[in-house]
Amino acid sequence: MERRDVLVDRLISLGYLKTPAVISAMRSVKREFFLPHDFERYAYEDSPLPIGGEQTISAPHMVAIMCEAAELSRGQRVLEIGAGSGYHACVTAHVTKSTVYSIERLTELARSARANLNRAGCRDVRVIEGDGTEGYEKEAPYDRIIVTAAAPSVPPRLIDQLTLGGKLLIPVGSRYSQELLRITKEAEGVRRESLGGCVFVPLIGKHGWKG
Numbered sequence: 001m002e003r004r005d006v007l008v009d010r011l012i013s014l015g016y017l018k019t020p021a022v023i024s025a026m027r028s029v030k031r032e033f034f035l036p037h038d039f040e041r042y043a044y045e046d047s048p049l050p051i052g053g054e055q056t057i058s059a060p061h062m063v064a065i066m067c068e069a070a071e072l073s074r075g076q077r078v079l080e081i082g083a084g085s086g087y088h089a090c091v092t093a094h095v096t097k098s099t100v101y102s103i104e105r106l107t108e109l110a111r112s113a114r115a116n117l118n119r120a121g122c123r124d125v126r127v128i129e130g131d132g133t134e135g136y137e138k139e140a141p142y143d144r145i146i147v148t149a150a151a152p153s154v155p156p157r158l159i160d161q162l163t164l165g166g167k168l169l170i171p172v173g174s175r176y177s178q179e180l181l182r183i184t185k186e187a188e189g190v191r192r193e194s195l196g197g198c199v200f201v202p203l204i205g206k207h208g209w210k211g
């Protein structure tokens with residue numbers, strides 16, 4: 001059995017992975033393609049790993065939690081903030097089978113994410129360099145916005161760029177520990193749900209932390 005399948009089976013047995021499309025995406029996408037050479041051998045450890053620029057690729061269980069909580073489905077328009085290695089965006093695109101827009105503030109990581117996605121044969125992710133706290137107006141509105149860095153508060157532009165019924169997943173809290181929020185845009189306003197504690201690197205930008 002491949003190490004990837006062993007990890008996915010564990011994430012299923014722990015209750016992190018539930019839906020067939022997300023399970024299939026995590027069985028298909030090779031995480032080693034998204035890691036620097038020295039860390040490839042740890043690809044199927046369930047932990048975050050360094051990817052350069054003092055940033056990390058999220059742990060597989062966190063990618064599973066966020067993909068499940070986002071209630072992804074085929075054809076949705078998705079914006080990710082924090083491309084990092086490109087792995088999470090690739091898993092997402094595998095589920096939606098549509099273009100995923102992913103913003104990264106660091107030039108070096110935007111470049112390596114594109115190279116990783118190319119290596120993995122993932123053509124449905126567009127990596128854009130910029131400050132994701134402003135969203136990406138050009139392709140808005142989005143059915144889902146997934147933020148993979150920790151914000152001090154919810155950037156207002158992200159709510160503006162959601163469709164009605166659209167969902168935003170975002171870790172909000174201090175620089176060192178946060179609560180994962182799922183925010184649904186409704187006709188009367190927004191509904192906030194807390195999905196539990198988490199730890200992400202800081203979201204740095206105009207509506208985030210100062211660099």
Ligand code: SAM
Pocket residue numbers: 055056057058081082083084085086087088089103104105106109130131132133148149200201202203204205206208
């Ligand atoms: N989703 C990534 C993956 O699959 O590898 C992991 C993301 S990593 C935990 C967080 C990323 O957010 C870092 O690459 C960081 O540079 C980026 N970031 C932080 N602030 C940002 C901002 N304002 N706009 C875009 N990216 C940002």
